[in-house]
Amino acid sequence: MKYLYKLIAAFAFVITISGKSFAQDTIPMSFQEAVQMGLSQNIDYLKLLNQQEVLKVERLNAQLNHLPRLNLTNDNFRQIGQQFQQVEGELIVTNEINNIVSGRINANMPIFNGLRRTSETRAGKDWEDAGKFGLERARQEVMFNIAQQYLQVLLDEELYNIAVENLDNQKKQLEQIEGFVEAGLRTLSDLYNQRSEVARLETVAIDAKIQWESDLWELAETLQLGPNILPLPEQVALEKFESEWLNMPLNELYDVALEQRKDYGQQMYLERANKNLLASAKSAYMPQLNVFFNYSTFFTTLDDRTFRNQFFTIFPQRSFGFSLTVPIFNNFDNRAAVVRARVEFQNQQLDKSALERRISQEVKLAFENFKGAIRREEATRLQLEAAVEAQTVISERFRLGVSNFVDLSQANQQLVTAQSDHAQAQYSLFFQDLMLKFALGILEVAKN
Template sequence: MKRILFTYLVLGLFIGELQAQDTIPLSFQEAVKIGLKQNLQFQSLNNQQDVLHMEKRSAQMGHLPRLNLNTSVLQTVGQQFQQVEGELIVVNRVNNIIEGRANVQMPIYNGGLRIKNTQATRYFEEAGKYGLSRASQEVMFNIAQQYLQVLLDEELYRIALENLENQKRQLEQIEGFVEAGLRTLSDQYNQQSEVARLETVALNAKIQWETDLWTLAETLQLGPNKLPAPQPVQMENMESAYMGRTFDELYDLAFENRPDLVQQQLLEEGNLKMVAVSRSAMLPQLNAFFNYETFFTSLDGRNFRDQFFNFFPRRIYGISLNIPIFNNFENKVAVARSKMNLQNQQLEKSALERRVTQETKLAYENFKASIKREQTTKVQLSAAEEAQRAISERFRLGVSNFVDLAQANQQLVTAQSDYAQSLYTLYFQEVILKFALGVLDVEV
């Protein structure tokens, strides 16, 4: 009895601690929405996508002329040489100078570098969008796994409590039989031991439930002393749209819809363009330019406006040709590095294609096995319920012994737990299949 009272005390403390937390009722869609908002990796990819967008804009703007303005104010002390309107002035004094320059440069030909760079950045930005799509599916997948695990833990805890209550009533019944002389004390002691064991089972189920609940809270980043209260999901068996399809059809569906696979294809195209960009740097470059320069000096007695805008402005324009001959192999290193990036990207793409095929086949096989398991555990539960009722009645009539009754109770609880696990496993296996096919719809 002391053991039972101690178990009750510990169980009560855990329940009180859980109830003392701030609980937030959440549907599955709400949990996914919070997860996408709080997930660090997903938010980092969002920030990276902003950079990819600006890189694309920068590449597009690279087709336009470059315009730069520069001004400087300086003072020289000592001997001054200043040519003013054909006269060389040499003095030893302080000279205050204000200079202004404007430079415009327009690329005419650079081996297609600008065009190829624009195409590459467009591929990279598009790949980033598909990467975000796959990342959102991964967030939803992880939350679904933890969300359903919490619901399963809660169901297993409910089964444990229900079994505990049934065995307590059974203990009261056996105590009555003992008083009436219909059962021996050994049956009573055995039942007391069973009740104490089930107290521990219920406590362990409660601890597991609370642990997984805290794990989900950490994933959702709900803050201190806040726990989610997941709402039940619809567990009705529905005919899956993917049953009955051949593996070839599923493979085609996965290769068509997997965002990460499309991302790898776009990254390969982008890196292919970057190889062309690095090679373009080895070709001659032709640029047009225009420079406007003017200044003001304190050696000239005229005012700032006349000097700066009327007398000293100078305009320079022309065309410059740059032919790379030897640059310490810097261009060749850039080409080799871009080729390496392309080859590594192709390796990643090939590995992902193989993984998509394997994941699709494994997810489909597990989904079919989960359907079969749900059917068999349903039969198992029905048979266990009938057996437990029959043996309980035989035990009441004194025909069956305590061992048979305990075994029937164990089989019933096992059947209840197996059926609950099969339901949630079936639900999650369909989520896994959709995730493997790339058709997991992230609704937020």
């Protein structure tokens, strides 16, 4: 049943990526195009973009808090029932309907509040800067994740091509052996063994195609493509290259990472922001001095004078002055706020220390893996060259009847293994270079 499922899946994949439907249902794209599409569709990244707008407005709000607050209030209402009027020293109570229009203008500005506004302004700027660094690191993470899937698809395609090429070669070998058997140069056992080998390689090719299909659909899901639409990744340059980072000691690479990593810069700004919020919370212990100005007036239908006369001439009142508030006992509200702010600041320091350790580990691991990938690419290249020579010699010896089928089969398998290992080593080296740049925080993401 499992084998039947693989056959059905492979058949569906062949239909999808071949002929006219292939041209209609695929989107050719380069690596950078895939990254840009991923950035435009990635939900987490888009949420961070939206959050950055909030941080920008909060920073502006903190800056504008240095200006006075000004509010205009207007009330229009009707009173029905007993109305109290003072006429010539007497208080007259009547049952009336009284329409009232009132207006007030209030202005208030803090003169001194323990530097709370200054601390909150600095914190707002730090939050915004932290958001910018987090946004840039998110871009790098999207690129890194897409690169991993993109390169895996290219590797799957290469392994499938190797499997198909090997299958074709073994089919041709089968035709030769059939001729040798008819001529009496080879035994029937060689023929049956070769037929078995061809059948096995057909299964290998099917499995390679299924793996290619699965990873291709996974990349399509990451890029949020439409239904029945697949990306068609373009090949990347896999030529051997040298990296300037290989000649640097680990401690210098670690310093580069601390300087360039956007997530570490984000933690630095978050620490500063929480430190400023702690200072803002402590300002509640200080006296608060505010200056205020109030203007109020009203109109009533109980007075026979005109609206203009009442509202603008007779009833306007103005008041202004200073308001001093000295905190004495507020049920520990201020102390609770300070403790919460201090804990947030301490937790942020712990997060920064944890990130420093993680950066050190990631840089060391990426550096060692990159060096290992270079050595592996060199070794598999030599392995491939030797396997090609060995297969050529043994094939000729088999044709001449000097070598047996076992030698030929082993030489063919070693050649295919060497081809696969070398392909994996090439793509691994390309990916490890990206991983090292990602660990150092220098992975460049092309912007729209």
